Amino acid sequence: MTPESKKCLIKILVILALTLGVFLVPFESMGVPVNSVQISVIALFVLAALMWILEPIPIWTTSVLVIAICLLALSNKAFNFLRPEGGSYDKKAVAAMVADAVGEVECAKQPSVKDPQKDGTINWISPLEKAQKDVNERLTKKGKFNVEEFYTSMHYVLLSASNKAAEAAAKGTETGSTEPAQLAVDSTYQAKLAEELKEASVRLSQDDMQKRIKGLAKQSVNMMSSKNTMATFADPIIILFLGGFFLASAATKYGLDKNLARVLVKPFGTNPKFVMLGLMTVTALFSMFMSNTATAAMMIAILTPVLALLPQSDRGRIAFALCIPLGANIGGMGSPIGTPPNAIAVKMLQELDLNVSFGKWMSVGVPYVIILLLAAWVVLMWMFPISAKKLVLDFGEDCKFRKDAKAIVVYVTFAVTVLLWVTADLLKFGVDSNTIAIIPIAVFAVTGVITSKDLKAMEWDVLWLVAGGFALGVALEETNLAKDLISVIPFGEWSFFVLMVGACFISMFAATFMSNSATAALLMPILGGVAGGMIQAGSMDGQMAAGLLVAVAFSTSLAFALPISTPPNAIAYATGMVPSSAMAKAGVVLCMLGFMLAIAMSYMLIGMGFFS
Numbered sequence: 001m002t003p004e005s006k007k008c009l010i011k012i013l014v015i016l017a018l019t020l021g022v023f024l025v026p027f028e029s030m031g032v033p034v035n036s037v038q039i040s041v042i043a044l045f046v047l048a049a050l051m052w053i054l055e056p057i058p059i060w061t062t063s064v065l066v067i068a069i070c071l072l073a074l075s076n077k078a079f080n081f082l083r084p085e086g087g088s089y090d091k092k093a094v095a096a097m098v099a100d101a102v103g104e105v106e107c108a109k110q111p112s113v114k115d116p117q118k119d120g121t122i123n124w125i126s127p128l129e130k131a132q133k134d135v136n137e138r139l140t141k142k143g144k145f146n147v148e149e150f151y152t153s154m155h156y157v158l159l160s161a162s163n164k165a166a167e168a169a170a171k172g173t174e175t176g177s178t179e180p181a182q183l184a185v186d187s188t189y190q191a192k193l194a195e196e197l198k199e200a201s202v203r204l205s206q207d208d209m210q211k212r213i214k215g216l217a218k219q220s221v222n223m224m225s226s227k228n229t230m231a232t233f234a235d236p237i238i239i240l241f242l243g244g245f246f247l248a249s250a251a252t253k254y255g256l257d258k259n260l261a262r263v264l265v266k267p268f269g270t271n272p273k274f275v276m277l278g279l280m281t282v283t284a285l286f287s288m289f290m291s292n293t294a295t296a297a298m299m300i301a302i303l304t305p306v307l308a309l310l311p312q313s314d315r316g317r318i319a320f321a322l323c324i325p326l327g328a329n330i331g332g333m334g335s336p337i338g339t340p341p342n343a344i345a346v347k348m349l350q351e352l353d354l355n356v357s358f359g360k361w362m363s364v365g366v367p368y369v370i371i372l373l374l375a376a377w378v379v380l381m382w383m384f385p386i387s388a389k390k391l392v393l394d395f396g397e398d399c400k401f402r403k404d405a406k407a408i409v410v411y412v413t414f415a416v417t418v419l420l421w422v423t424a425d426l427l428k429f430g431v432d433s434n435t436i437a438i439i440p441i442a443v444f445a446v447t448g449v450i451t452s453k454d455l456k457a458m459e460w461d462v463l464w465l466v467a468g469g470f471a472l473g474v475a476l477e478e479t480n481l482a483k484d485l486i487s488v489i490p491f492g493e494w495s496f497f498v499l500m501v502g503a504c505f506i507s508m509f510a511a512t513f514m515s516n517s518a519t520a521a522l523l524m525p526i527l528g529g530v531a532g533g534m535i536q537a538g539s540m541d542g543q544m545a546a547g548l549l550v551a552v553a554f555s556t557s558l559a560f561a562l563p564i565s566t567p568p569n570a571i572a573y574a575t576g577m578v579p580s581s582a583m584a585k586a587g588v589v590l591c592m593l594g595f596m597l598a599i600a601m602s603y604m605l606i607g608m609g610f611f612s
Contacts, residue, residue, distance in 0.1 A: 008056045008057075011054045011056040012056045014050075014054075015047065015050040015051060015054065015056065018046060018050060019043050019046050019047040019050070020043075022039065022042055022043040022046050023039060023043060025039075027039065032484075033484060034481065035221045036221065037221050037222065037223060037479050038480070038481045038484065041074065041475045042481070044069055044074070045472065045522070047065075047069075048063075048066050048468070048472060048518075048521075048522060049522055051065070052518035052519075052521075052522065053513065053518075058461065059465055059517070059518050060461035060462070060465040061464075062468065062518075063464050063465045063467060063468020063469065063521070064464055064468065065468075066471050066472060067229065067232065067233075067468055067471045070224055070229045070471050070474070070475055071226055071229055074223060074224045074475060074479070075223055075224040075225065075226035075229055076225060078223065078226075095132040095136075097212065098128070098131050098132045098154060098157075099128060099132070100209075127165070127193060127197065130161065131154075131157050131158060131161055131197075134160075134161075135150075135154055138153040138156070138157065150213055151213060154204055155201050155204055158197050158198075158200050158201040158204075159197075159198065159201050161197050162194045162195075162197035162198040163194070165190045165191070165193040165194035166191070168190040169188075169190035169191035169194060222479045223478075223479070224474055224475055224479060225474075225478055228474050229471055229474055232468075232470035232471045232474065233467050235347065235467065235470055236432075236434035236435075237336075237344075237346060237347045237434065237466065238463050238466065239434055239437050239438060239441075240336060240337055240434045240437045241337055241463060241466065242437065242441060242463065243436070243437025243440050243441055244290070244337035244437070245291075245458045245459060246440045246441050246444050246450055246458075247289055247290070247413075247417060247418075247440050248289065248290035248291055248294060249450060249454050249457070249458060250410045250414070250444050250450060251290065251414060252294070253410075254402055254406065254407045254410045254449075255400075255401070255402055255407075256401075256407075256410060256411065256414065257286060257290070257298055258302070259400065259401050260282070261282050261286075261298075261299070261302060264278070264281070264282045264285070265278040268281075270390045270391055270392055271389075271390070272388050272389070272390070272391045273381060275391045276319060276323050276377065276380070276381075276386070277377050279299065279302075279320070279323055279324065279327065280323045280327035280373055280376065280377060281327070282299070282327075283296070283323075283327030283328050283331060284327045284328070284331025284334070284369055284373055285331060286298075286299075287327065287328045287329075287330075287331030287334075287338055288331050288332065288334040288337075288338045288362075288366075289335060289337065289338070291459055291462070292328040292329060292332045292339060292566065292568050293328075293459075293567040293571070295568075296324055296325055296328040296567065296572070297571055299327070299328070300324050300571055300572065300575065303320060303321075303324060307320055307321065307577060310388055310391075311387065311388070313387075314386065314388055315385060315386075315387070316385065316387060316388060317384075317577050318384045318577060318578055318579070318582050319381065319384035319385075319386060320386075321572050321575050321577040321578045322380055322384070322572060322578055322583065322586060323376075323377070323380060324568065324571075324572055325560075325566065325569045325572040326373075326380070326560060326590065327373065327376075328566075329558075329560060329566055329569075330372050330373050330376060330557075330594075331369055331373070332557060333368060333369055333372075333553070333557050334362060334365040334366045334368075334369040335358065335361065335365060335421075336358055336361050337437075338365070339517075339557055340462060340466050340469075340517035340520060340521075341517065341519070341524070341553045341556040341557055342361065342365070342557075343466060344466060344517075344524045344553070345520070345524060345549045345550060345553035346361065347470060347473070348473070348524050348525065348527070348531075348549055349545075349549055351473070351477070351532070352528060352531060352532055352535070353542075354542050354545060354611065356611070357432065357433060358421040358422065358432075358433035358436075359421065359423060361550075362421075362422060364550060364601070364610070365554075367601075368554060368597065368598070368601055371597060372590070372593065372594050372597060375590065375593050375594075375597075376586075379586055379589055379593075380586060383582075383585065383586055383589075384582070406447060406448070406449050409443065409444075409447050409449055410444075410449055413439065414440070416439070417436060417439050417440050420436045420439070421433055462517070465518070466521065469517075469518075469520065469521020469522070469524065472521065472522065472525050473525030473528065476526065476529050477529065496540065496544055496548075499530075499548065500547075500548055500551055500599055500602065501599060503523075503548065503552050504552055504554075504555035504595060504598060504599060505555070506523065507519060507520075507523055507556040508555040508556070508558045508559075508591060508594075508595055510522075510556075511556045511557070511558065511559040511565065512561050512562060512591070513562070513565070516557055516559050516565070516566060519556050520553065520556045523552070523556070524552070524553075527548065528549065531544075531545035531549065542611065542612075543610075543611040543612055546606075546611035547603070547605060547611060550605075551598045551599055551601075551602040554594065554598040555594070555595055555598050558590070558591045558594040558595060558598075560583075560586070560588075560590050560594075561584050561587030561591060562580070562583065562584065562587070563580055563583060565587075
């Protein structure tokens with residue numbers, strides 16, 4: 001066994017030991033009322049966090065493992081021996097609640113309703129038994145049990161039965177008169193039954209009934225919906241990202257990226273300071289719609305010959321080498337597809353019914369990017385002053401816009417897609433960003449711009465990584481773990497400022513040592529659950545929740561300090577021109593500036609009513 005394999009094995013054993021240790025934690029004695037399934041979800045979070053931090057396996061494979069565990073051990077389609085005893089909730093308790101809601105209604109207890117069996121026979125059961133059966137069926141289909149779902153199911157079932165009885169009374173039907181037991185039901189009985197069932201549905205809203213329903217909900221054990229878990233692979237945000245991948249792949253294949261870089265950098269002249277600003281601007285612009293890693297790799301390739309022209313003693317070489325990863329990392333914050341944390345934040349906002357469109361995100365993200373980009377430029381010139389007086393970027397003689405049919409398809413599709421993303425919400429076209437993303441996918445596939453070979457080369461691992469984060473969010477919501485933890489932690493007593501500062505700092509700190517995508521996948525579902533709980537409790541409104549999640553998304557992308565923080569950082573470090581101390585020095589300063597800017601901008605936008 002190689003030393004690397006031994007190191008990996010030790011990491012895995014440590015991770016498994018800590019994960020299994022979760023099951024030994026005395027949550028009840030700590031005042032945290034969690035059930036067996038919820039403890040398993042907590043263990044899954046520990047497993048995912050440690051796997052993403054220590055990386056004994058690639059981070060995208062951890063996401064696949066998370067989804068597999070959710071499906072096989074935590075969903076309503078899990079192995080039988082892994083499901084809690086008695087199913088996802090106590091069906092006897094539900095039956096008692098239905099009986100209590102109906103009350104002492106004698107006619108509801110008399111056999112009077114047909115219940116067809118699978119073998120074709122007919123059973124006569126009471127309306128009470130029928131209601132109990134229907135409520136259980138509805139809850140089973142929903143896959144979870146909570147106060148709202150139980151109340152809605154009971155209310156629907158009782159009103160539906162009441163309406164049917166009223167219809168039968170109006171028609172004067174006599175169901176069951178041919179049965180041996182002579183269970184004839186006349187219209188008077190049906191009318192009385194309709195009235196009593198309607199009264200029972202009204203009793204559900206009474207305080208004593210609500211307390212009992214809440215008590216029953218606390219005793220329930222909810223499994224995840226396997227359907228919702230599998231749907232994370234095809235979530236609309238995944239399609240949005242895939243559309244971005246198609247655009248990036250086509251742009252690189254037909255030279256649109258290099259040509260745009262040549263055109264956009266040219267106005268900045270030959271002054272080294274402004275050339276660096278131009279490179280940062282172009283890198284940031286590309287990163288809004290392309291992979292940060294691909295953008296950094298492309299721009300470093302363009303920059304390498306130029307760096308060779310600078311004297312070895314010129315500290316400006318470090319500034320130029322750092323300007324590319326900084327531009328890539330900062331630029332990705334500008335659009336929902338620029339970086340996975342943005343997409344995950346948009347997903348959480350959608351879960352809270354706080355839809356922030358592509359254009360609305362950019363109206364926040366682009367100003368943030370511009371301010372932070374200018375700050376980064378000033379910091380680099382201050383820390384690593386440039387001695388050279390003139391620089392000329394050489395893109396090569398073959399760097400020209402192509403004019404063949406497929407290239408024109410790429411240019412037009414790129415322009416139309418980006419234009420729609422930015423303006424669809426403003427012009428009220430009726431389509432959202434996720435739907436628009438299907439345009440480049442369809443056009444490039446049909447026209448042959450993107451082939452099966454190109455398709456295989458795309459960054460599918462990023463999509464799997466994001467899907468794993470979504471699965472953790474589903475686990476938090478559908479097992480009611482988020483709500484139960486929120487009820488224990490007094491978030492409602494915290495000031496919004498303390499919550500935002502704490503969440504943003506934790507996100508920034510964690511992203512410095514692990515993938516920013518993994519950080520967002522881990523923290524966003526938790527913060528989304530916290531925000532949802534605080535909205536329901538009345539200690540936070542929708543605008544504050546949106547501002548919180550946007551600020552956290554920005555903070556998660558402030559991973560500037562270490563070569564391991566992001567792939568663009570690693571690419572710049574690999575050039576050999578960026579000492580880790582220099583990256584840390586500039587990175588820490590910019591992290592703190594970005595951190596303060598994210599909080600200040602979110603507060604300002606909330607005050608302006610921007611997210612309303």
